[in-house]
Amino acid sequence: MKMLWALLKRDLVLSWRQGGGVGTAFGFFLTVIVLLPLGIGPDAGVLQRIAPGGLWIALLLSVLLSADQIYSTDYEDGSLELMTFGAVPLEVVSAIKSLAHWLTSGLPLAIAAPLLGFLLNLDTSLVFPLMGAMVLGSVGLSFLAGLGAAVTVGLRRGGLLVSLLVLPLYVPVLIFGISAGGAGTAGPDITAASFAILFAITLVILVVAPFGSGAALRAYMR
Amino acid sequence: MKMLWALLKRDLVLSWRQGGGVGTAFGFFLTVIVLLPLGIGPDAGVLQRIAPGGLWIALLLSVLLSADQIYSTDYEDGSLELMTFGAVPLEVVSAIKSLAHWLTSGLPLAIAAPLLGFLLNLDTSLVFPLMGAMVLGSVGLSFLAGLGAAVTVGLRRGGLLVSLLVLPLYVPVLIFGISAGGAGTAGPDITAASFAILFAITLVILVVAPFGSGAALRAYMR
Amino acid sequence: MELSGHKLSCERGGRLVFSDLDFSIKAGEMLVLRGPNGAGKTSLLRVIAGLNEVSDGELRFDGGQDDEPIARYAQFIAHQDAFKPALTVEENLQFWSDFFGGGDVQLALEAFSLERLASFSAALLSAGQKRRLALGRLAMIDRPVWLLDEPTVGLDAASVKQLQTLMNRHLENHGIIIATTHIDLGIKGAKVFDFATMQTSGQMNGEDAG
Amino acid sequence: MELSGHKLSCERGGRLVFSDLDFSIKAGEMLVLRGPNGAGKTSLLRVIAGLNEVSDGELRFDGGQDDEPIARYAQFIAHQDAFKPALTVEENLQFWSDFFGGGDVQLALEAFSLERLASFSAALLSAGQKRRLALGRLAMIDRPVWLLDEPTVGLDAASVKQLQTLMNRHLENHGIIIATTHIDLGIKGAKVFDFATMQTSGQMNGEDAG
Amino acid sequence: MARIEKFANPTRFLRLQEKVQPWLAAITALLFAVGLYYALAKAPADYQQGETVRIMFIHVPAAWGATMVYAFMALSSAIAVIFRHPLADLSAKAAAPIGAVFTFLALVTGALWGKPMWGTYWVWDARLTSFFVLFLLYLGYIAVWQAIDDYHRAAKIAAIVALVGAVNVPIIKFSVEWWNSLHQPSIMSSSGSSVHSSILIPLLIMVAAYSFLFLTLHLLAIRSELRKRKIHQLQLAQAQKV
Ligand code: HEM
Ligand SMILES: Nc1ncnc2c1ncn2[C@@H]1O[C@H](COP(=O)(O)OP(=O)(O)OP(=O)(O)O)[C@@H](O)[C@H]1O
Ligand SMILES: Nc1ncnc2c1ncn2[C@@H]1O[C@H](COP(=O)(O)OP(=O)(O)OP(=O)(O)O)[C@@H](O)[C@H]1O
Numbered sequence A, B: 001m002k003m004l005w006a007l008l009k010r011d012l013v014l015s016w017r018q019g020g021g022v023g024t025a026f027g028f029f030l031t032v033i034v035l036l037p038l039g040i041g042p043d044a045g046v047l048q049r050i051a052p053g054g055l056w057i058a059l060l061l062s063v064l065l066s067a068d069q070i071y072s073t074d075y076e077d078g079s080l081e082l083m084t085f086g087a088v089p090l091e092v093v094s095a096i097k098s099l100a101h102w103l104t105s106g107l108p109l110a111i112a113a114p115l116l117g118f119l120l121n122l123d124t125s126l127v128f129p130l131m132g133a134m135v136l137g138s139v140g141l142s143f144l145a146g147l148g149a150a151v152t153v154g155l156r157r158g159g160l161l162v163s164l165l166v167l168p169l170y171v172p173v174l175i176f177g178i179s180a181g182g183a184g185t186a187g188p189d190i191t192a193a194s195f196a197i198l199f200a201i202t203l204v205i206l207v208v209a210p211f212g213s214g215a216a217l218r219a220y221m222r
Numbered sequence C, D: 001m002e003l004s005g006h007k008l009s010c011e012r013g014g015r016l017v018f019s020d021l022d023f024s025i026k027a028g029e030m031l032v033l034r035g036p037n038g039a040g041k042t043s044l045l046r047v048i049a050g051l052n053e054v055s056d057g058e059l060r061f062d063g064g065q066d067d068e069p070i071a072r073y074a075q076f077i078a079h080q081d082a083f084k085p086a087l088t089v090e091e092n093l094q095f096w097s098d099f100f101g102g103g104d105v106q107l108a109l110e111a112f113s114l115e116r117l118a119s120f121s122a123a124l125l126s127a128g129q130k131r132r133l134a135l136g137r138l139a140m141i142d143r144p145v146w147l148l149d150e151p152t153v154g155l156d157a158a159s160v161k162q163l164q165t166l167m168n169r170h171l172e173n174h175g176i177i178i179a180t181t182h183i184d185l186g187i188k189g190a191k192v193f194d195f196a197t198m199q200t201s202g203q204m205n206g207e208d209a210g
Numbered sequence E: 001m002a003r004i005e006k007f008a009n010p011t012r013f014l015r016l017q018e019k020v021q022p023w024l025a026a027i028t029a030l031l032f033a034v035g036l037y038y039a040l041a042k043a044p045a046d047y048q049q050g051e052t053v054r055i056m057f058i059h060v061p062a063a064w065g066a067t068m069v070y071a072f073m074a075l076s077s078a079i080a081v082i083f084r085h086p087l088a089d090l091s092a093k094a095a096a097p098i099g100a101v102f103t104f105l106a107l108v109t110g111a112l113w114g115k116p117m118w119g120t121y122w123v124w125d126a127r128l129t130s131f132f133v134l135f136l137l138y139l140g141y142i143a144v145w146q147a148i149d150d151y152h153r154a155a156k157i158a159a160i161v162a163l164v165g166a167v168n169v170p171i172i173k174f175s176v177e178w179w180n181s182l183h184q185p186s187i188m189s190s191s192g193s194s195v196h197s198s199i200l201i202p203l204l205i206m207v208a209a210y211s212f213l214f215l216t217l218h219l220l221a222i223r224s225e226l227r228k229r230k231i232h233q234l235q236l237a238q239a240q241k242v
């Protein structure tokens, strides 16, 4: 337990000290929110209509962008190799690291995003359902981002490749996340069902991603 | 001249060999284009309306995402330090590196994006104006991305900070790019004027960015 | 406790680095790996640590539990230092101490006279100070097998002495050391495995074998 | 040609690394920098190269044009090798040769027996082979001042010999060498600057001053 | 130049700052007391906007202040780059958080005002957009200082960021102005007399109050920054000695 806590603490401290962690993820998120109306035009009706989708996409990109940092420095400075000497299997290491990533970028953004929805004229009745769906969905996003980061850790231009690999995996989270957030014309039944499915998807990711990551990391160390 | 060509060639070769360069930028771009209708809903009218803006945003993010790789490996392996021993000033080095970045990510995407516009129901009459505006605008985007990368090169978690710093600089390019692309209700006069302004902005960037980058790189080497 | 390899070979990137390599080392012994650049010294250490696969032959370790890899009994000092520039010297050591199940950070600091640098960020250390920080792990974490890849690189004379003391103590406590080097490590009675001849030669007297 | 420092001091990260440092070296001479870890050897090399600022004192170089920095006359071998793993050994050397205005890649390959590795990707080299690749630049690019930071690290005995040959030839051709080291570099007649005493002592006879 | 040099010498600065600090604080408090009294109690409610018009007395000075502080920050950075003056970096660094808070305040009060006035908290109108981008520029600038440990390096990088941002501010303003517009036209340029003095005077008092608030906080921030660096240096020296 102490080992896991040490690992989590280290990642949290590092993300705090290096480039502000939460702060910059937040900044990026804000900026995507600014670009959307600039690109699409200021018409309040159109904006309101695309607000939930826009927020989800911004969340997704923010989480994704910070992903390739999950393992890269640990890989380059030999920390990952050294970790194979410890009692904690790499699968658990990667679960903890994804958790740290969620705590420093997924979770804060998932909470902030709906609140910032007013910038896109988000319907106020949607704020809390959206927040619930995003908090749940962002767990999956962070773990998938971790998987993508692990799969590309040994490649120098990992950043974009991560996107390419992970974005298709994000599609189900996005689709059910949006309908779980109560957007669109769906009734409460569909919303609840979507929420349940989102939950199931998240669980699957929580199981699959650490194993995939662990295996990928091990493969790169050979 | 030979030195500059050597530098350009090296960057092109590296971006080609490491993770596919053009290929992954392209992949990322595609995925954003796929996510947009998923997030926003399949309504053809809404999509057509937001298509130019969506394409510009996707272009912008793709260029941005690949930015932090412009200097990072050269900084980490000591190549940048070694370059200060040569006859080429760092300002020129950074101009060449930004140029390489444009050739490998900005330009190909600017050409491909309008062609992919049909995925978002882009009005076919807009394809070529949009391409012109994007090719011109993407020069500025790449050089700004280079500036952002230089300013954050020594920071481990630079990726997101780059976004925060550069996206505000992208705002003018985006706004004039969109109206130069002939979208919206603007007449041909305004389109031409926007094009001229976009050109002027690009020129400003071409002057300012290399100087800023050179100064920033030098500061990091101290 | 005994660590031995029998007809080991190692492939990296599709090329055979070495083959038919035999070695054996017991508790309290040290094996020095020597040979020209690219001979496979580092590769051998990585094979033993389980970081590279054994492509042929057998690697045996008596003294641990059957199902656990050698890595669980070993410490590895590689060329990369595995430290975070954003953390202080002490925080860095504390992390590895916690991760490996405990160990006194103070011991690591004292072993290489790093006490006064404890609150410095690791980014500010000189090359040799970084190396000392990495070697500090040896003093702090208690494991029987030490795998050292050119441990003295960048160390000043005083630190080399401290390292020698540490290694001698480890051998007295029945530890095992396998180290690669190009210069003399100054440990009396160490066996030398030479990659030029692929033979373990008796003892080295602390003279530079060049 | 003469390179000298007068009452130099250097600050890094707000801390004074050294102060009041005097040295002077002429064409055909070599200055070896010695001292404990963290004394400021690397910092001095970087100050001379213009990579760190002189915070006080004066650095003089006679022999170049007035408005050009020393860096334009110098080669620098640092701990980082400045090579791209994605390029081959030859491509890497070719780039630096072009960037520095020409030089024969073949010379670099021969100087450290890297010919048969020429078409290898630099990622596949061992630690010592990487170092040899970096040192190869010395043979390839013609510049009077060499600044070498622990050049022998990781080299096997044969490569150290080759480096010595190269350095001796450079000195015969009236070059200047400033090198840091913790072990003997084996160049007869080199002056030694010791950071412990802050004095340049006469000559070193090729013995280890450890 | 020599005069400024003397004046801005750190120890001299500290002594001066210590002397003027209580006075500045007192003037700030007084101005706020008077200004808020007039603004909230004395000034007439608008016949169109009702009581909500009182938000103006917080909003407008904050918005002006935010722009002015950015200009000040950019100027300090330019001085730092050109003259390498030791206090200029500090001045820019100390100004940023204050400016960011002003910006934030103007954004929040504006948004709250927008609900009754425009029926929505936010619209993507020219001024609002450019102001929002200004907020992002502040955040970026602050993030740079936070991300870089080494003081001198951080100062140089931050100066580049501030100056490039300064080039960008007019371009943004100009570009979004083209893009569309909805916000209130300028009070000052449209006509000095169109605004009644019962509003104008408290407004000006509030502007003065904000200015003194900035001055007070700014000097205080420089002071604590100087102290922090001193402590840092002492720690380093200590570590070096032992
Ligand atoms: C979030 C929303 C808002 C933002 C970001 C904002 C921003 C600004 C800014 C930047 C200025 C200073 C302009 C300059 O320096 O020239 C300003 C001034 C002003 N704002 Fe707002 N504003 C907002 C909402 C509102 C609303 C809802 C009203 C009232 C209908 C309003 C009324 C004014 C007035 C009367 C001025 C003074 C005009 C002048 O003299 O320049 N603002 N605002
Ligand atoms: N980037 C840096 N920023 C601030 N201080 C540094 C930095 N790098 C090194 N230092 C400090 O400067 C001092 C001198 O470092 P330097 O690298 O010059 O030592 P050195 O003599 O080369 O030591 P070594 O033998 O370990 O290579 C050290 O005390 C170190 O802590
Ligand atoms: N990652 C790798 N992939 C493929 N081949 C590699 C890799 N690293 C090293 N090699 C090759 O394996 C061989 C042995 O390398 P190794 O690092 O074990 O040598 P070494 O004996 O430690 O040399 P040195 O004295 O230079 O450290 C070398 O010929 C090298 O080219």
Ligand SMILES: [Mg+2]
Pocket: C041, C042, C043, C149, C180, D126, D127, D128
């Ligand atoms: Mg090796």
Ligand SMILES: [Mg+2]
Pocket: C126, C127, C128, D041, D042, D043, D149, D180
């Ligand atoms: Mg050094």
